[in-house]
Amino acid sequence: MGTGGIAAGGAEVLDAFKKELKLAGIKASVEKNCSLHKVGCRGLCAKDVLVDVIINDEKTTYQFIKSDMVPRIVKEHLIEKTPVTDWAVGEDYHTFHKKQFKIVLSDCGTIDPEDITSYINVRGYDALKKVIFTMSPQETIEVIEKSGLRGRGGAGFPTGWKWKLCRREAEQPRYIICNADEGDPGAFMDRAIIEGNPHSVIEGMIIGAFAIGSHNGYVYIRAEYPLAVERLKKAIKQSRQAGFLGKNILGKKFDFDIKVKLGAGAFVCGESTALMYSIEGKRGMPRPTPPRSVKKGLWGKPTVLNNVETFSNVPYIIRNGADWFASIGTERSKGTKVFALTGKTKNSGLIEVPMGISLREIIYDIGGGIENNKALKAVQTGGPSGGCIPADLLDTPVDFESLAVVGSMMGSGGMVVLDETDCMVNIAKFFLEFTQAESCGKCVPCRIGTKRLLEILSRITKGAGKEGDIELLEKLSKDIRAASLCGLGQTAPNPILSTIKYFRHEYEAHLKGKCPAAVCKELLTYYILEEFCNGCGACLRACPAKAITGEKKKLHNIDPAVCIKCGACFDVCKFKAVAKE
Amino acid sequence: MEKTLEKILEEHRAREGNIISLLQDIENSFGYLSEDAVSWFSKKLDIPASRFFGVATFYSQFHFKPRGKNIITACCGTACHVKGSERLINGIRKELDLSEEEDTTKDKEFTLEKVNCIGACSIAPVVMINKKVKGKVSADKLLKELRSLKDIKGEGK
Numbered sequence: 155m156g157t158g159g160i161a162a163g164g165a166e167v168l169d170a171f172k173k174e175l176k177l178a179g180i181k182a183s184v185e186k187n188c189s190l191h192k193v194g195c196r197g198l199c200a201k202d203v204l205v206d207v208i209i210n211d212e213k214t215t216y217q218f219i220k221s222d223m224v225p226r227i228v229k230e231h232l233i234e235k236t237p238v239t240d241w242a243v244g245e246d247y248h249t250f251h252k253k254q255f256k257i258v259l260s261d262c263g264t265i266d267p268e269d270i271t272s273y274i275n276v277r278g279y280d281a282l283k284k285v286i287f288t289m290s291p292q293e294t295i296e297v298i299e300k301s302g303l304r305g306r307g308g309a310g311f312p313t314g315w316k317w318k319l320c321r322r323e324a325e326q327p328r329y330i331i332c333n334a335d336e337g338d339p340g341a342f343m344d345r346a347i348i349e350g351n352p353h354s355v356i357e358g359m360i361i362g363a364f365a366i367g368s369h370n371g372y373v374y375i376r377a378e379y380p381l382a383v384e385r386l387k388k389a390i391k392q393s394r395q396a397g398f399l400g401k402n403i404l405g406k407k408f409d410f411d412i413k414v415k416l417g418a419g420a421f422v423c424g425e426s427t428a429l430m431y432s433i434e435g436k437r438g439m440p441r442p443t444p445p446r447s448v449k450k451g452l453w454g455k456p457t458v459l460n461n462v463e464t465f466s467n468v469p470y471i472i473r474n475g476a477d478w479f480a481s482i483g484t485e486r487s488k489g490t491k492v493f494a495l496t497g498k499t500k501n502s503g504l505i506e507v508p509m510g511i512s513l514r515e516i517i518y519d520i521g522g523g524i525e526n527n528k529a530l531k532a533v534q535t536g537g538p539s540g541g542c543i544p545a546d547l548l549d550t551p552v553d554f555e556s557l558a559v560v561g562s563m564m565g566s567g568g569m570v571v572l573d574e575t576d577c578m579v580n581i582a583k584f585f586l587e588f589t590q591a592e593s594c595g596k597c598v599p600c601r602i603g604t605k606r607l608l609e610i611l612s613r614i615t616k617g618a619g620k621e622g623d624i625e626l627l628e629k630l631s632k633d634i635r636a637a638s639l640c641g642l643g644q645t646a647p648n649p650i651l652s653t654i655k656y657f658r659h660e661y662e663a664h665l666k667g668k669c670p671a672a673v674c675k676e677l678l679t680y681y682i683l684e685e686f687c688n689g690c691g692a693c694l695r696a697c698p699a700k701a702i703t704g705e706k707k708k709l710h711n712i713d714p715a716v717c718i719k720c721g722a723c724f725d726v727c728k729f730k731a732v733a734k735e
Numbered sequence: 736m737e738k739t740l741e742k743i744l745e746e747h748r749a750r751e752g753n754i755i756s757l758l759q760d761i762e763n764s765f766g767y768l769s770e771d772a773v774s775w776f777s778k779k780l781d782i783p784a785s786r787f788f789g790v791a792t793f794y795s796q797f798h799f800k801p802r803g804k805n806i807i808t809a810c811c812g813t814a815c816h817v818k819g820s821e822r823l824i825n826g827i828r829k830e831l832d833l834s835e836e837e838d839t840t841k842d843k844e845f846t847l848e849k850v851n852c853i854g855a856c857s858i859a860p861v862v863m864i865n866k867k868v869k870g871k872v873s874a875d876k877l878l879k880e881l882r883s884l885k886d887i888k889g890e891g892k
Binding site for chain 2: 336337338339340341342345377378379380415416417418419420421432434435436437438439494495496497498502503504534537568570572576581584585588592594720721725
């Protein structure tokens with residue numbers, strides 16, 4: 155029951171089970187033999203609501219469950235002991251999980267995120283006990299350093315190293331912040347982790363605080379994630395009651411507590427210095443670095459800022475050892491990465507894969523290929539800071555360095571798959587609209603540069619592009635990249651540069667007045683295919699511009715001079731007789 | 736209004752909040768930041784109103800005009816974009832008779848807002864109606880829902 159599951163009716167399904175179980179008289183043994191759990195996101199959100207029925211260790215998973223289907227499951231499966239095979243998950247549910255390797259998500263979807271004992275039962279807070287009772291802060295940092303864990307927020311800075319740098323600072327107090335301001339459109343890993351296993355993030359933060367010697371922590375989380383905020387606050391409260399947070403943690407002389415700060419909707423606040431200003435209650439505008447935030451961070455004091463997924467990895471590394479973690483992944487990118495696989499794949503959802511897996515394996519083995527038998531065009535990774543990787547580079551391994559080589563980046567973990575019906579110029583424009591709107595306005599290259607880039611892209615998509623526009627985009631992009639103050643501006647041109655690099659022909663086609671994917675409205679013409687039109691008149695009635703003429707049961711016609719290209723006829727035609735190019 | 740403002744101020748002082756959390760409280764109580772409310776706090780706390788507005792205009796969460804009874808939030812994230820969110824938004828505008836520049840209907844029943852990403856990308860396109868997330872939305876389904884909200888309003892009269 156993450157945000158996706160609840161949207162699909164998870165709460166209603168849970169209620170239906172409660173009701174039916176009561177009716178069937180199973181209530182008497184609810185505690186002992188039959189228990190009902192609600193869990194966090196299990197990844198395959200596209201098939202929500204998912205329900206597990208486990209009888210004597212034999213598990214059946216059902217997909218697309220609605221509350222009115224519950225009575226049959228209770229009757230046939232729970233009482234008569236025959237699973238309802240028609241509704242059980244198919245082969246693709248299993249292949250979706252086969253190539254995954256779950257660390258951070260290993261307990262997501264099996265434990266109840268609103269109950270601390272559920273986490274403790276899967277060895278939760280054992281890592282904290284190990285650190286506090288048997289290790290020194292220095293030893294803790296050494297383990298994290300040796301594991302090779304790198305920041306999962308995008309840039310991939312070595313976590314252990316960051317902690318060490320902060321610990322070296324003499325100044326007090328020191329702060330530790332968890333960045334849950336997941337602003338990348340197309341990414342929802344951090345939301346799912348907090349919704350599914352909030353205690354792992356809290357435990358990671360406490361261990362981090364112990365390592366760097368901090369007593370105050372903050373979680374900066376987007377207000378757009380109400381469920382995650384609620385579960386996080388609940389988890390912090392439970393953790394405090396259990397003695398893992400607060401004064402004299404586990405009876406030792408170590409005090410640490412966490413406050414939750416809600417973001418107010420600014421993408422740039424994902425940048426470390428901007429985020430800290432925002433916690434202070436100011437406009438979230440980045441400042442030049444150095445000094446880095448490990449020296450001068452929140453309120454000018456030494457601060458460690460890590461991402462949700464990074465913190466969530468920490469307890470698992472402490473419990474299983476640095477060598478175990480370092481054995482997963484590639485030479486320079488250790489461990490796993492959580493991705494939000496979305497867009498045009500058959501299976502979409504939250505996945506966790508070992509570093510070094512190829513994009514092809516992710517899209518075809520886990521994602522099940524492209525939906526509706528369309529051809530894959532590109533994969534967009536890294537959100538507005540990343541780039542589009544074309545189909546012929548699908549064997550690129552997914553790690554920090556390899557993705558940078560092909561002109562994209564790991565980013566926080568958004569992975570949007572695009573098919574042949576997506577226009578790459580339109581995608582570049584989409585991201586530029588985003589970065590341009592989210593530019594904080596402090597430095598000129600970003601504030602004015604992204605605006606000019608967007609203007610050029612807009613005129614290209616409207617068929618008013620000029621010769622030399624592509625070269626102008628390239629030049630301007632390189633200047634913005636070199637001269638911007640923070641990561642937002644430096645990476646904002648990436649979507650343009652990567653699409654020009656791999657899809658230059660699409661830009662050229664737009665300059666000639668054609669949109670090859672038939673997306674850009676101004677470059678389209680709608681027309682009716684004679685062989686499919688039976689004259690039903692649906693398009694004629696739907697057309698708001700009265701551009702369609704034709705008698706009943708006879709071929710209809712669209713007047714291109716009157717057509718406003720709204721696409722209403724295209725949507726309404728049941729016979730696929732309206733075409734566009 | 737005065738009473739609510741006093742209460743917000745009290746809580747603000749008790750937890751030593753900052754400008755952002757104060758603005759969030761005002762927004763939560765009134766639905767938007769009115770000039771009156773902000774200047775009231777400006778006087779009480781002796782902070783120039785420009786500081787409040789400087790912060791408020793920086794963040795997209797804050798609103799400066801009263802919003803409608805029903806809030807429709809259309810997700811414009813990447814996954815929703817490639818799955819046709821723009822078409823949905825145009826459809827909503829048409830149904831509610833909103834021009835490109837307007838967000839709120841004249842009868843203050845509906846407000847249409849865009850959000851960068853709700854984070855429910857695998858059930859794209861996504862629209863939130865009064866904070867309830869609706870996934871895999873089609874134009875038909877959405878318009879039906881809007882019309883039923885309109886009907887509720889009709890019956891209330």
